[in-house]
Amino acid sequence: MAKASDVTSPECSSCLNCLKACPRAGALTLKAVGRWDINPWLYPMLVVGTLCVAIIAANLTGHWQTAITYAEYAKLIPLADTLSH
Ligand code: SF4
Numbered sequence: 001m002a003k004a005s006d007v008t009s010p011e012c013s014s015c016l017n018c019l020k021a022c023p024r025a026g027a028l029t030l031k032a033v034g035r036w037d038i039n040p041w042l043y044p045m046l047v048v049g050t051l052c053v054a055i056i057a058a059n060l061t062g063h064w065q066t067a068i069t070y071a072e073y074a075k076l077i078p079l080a081d082t083l084s085h
Contacts, residue, residue, distance in 0.1 A: 006034070016040050 007018070014030075019040055022028045030038045038046070058064040068076075076083070 014043070016043065 016030065019028050019030065030040055030043060032038050055064065
């Protein structure tokens, strides 16, 4: 981390603990698309906001509801242990 210019590892979960733990203020920053600085306090709001927009869009376009009826669920739930992907 001390010599890297970017962290692009798929193992990075964007927890931002490295920003909090870094002893040198300003040495680490969070960037969007590798370009725009994002305030670490704004980041969780962007994640939650994006999720909310996706849920609202799915509801408005009819993609949030399933086509399976309650009667079909009632038939399938007892068989759940015998079903696989
Ligand atoms: S501390 Fe968190 S944000 Fe920083 S590199 Fe590790 S996983 Fe990614």
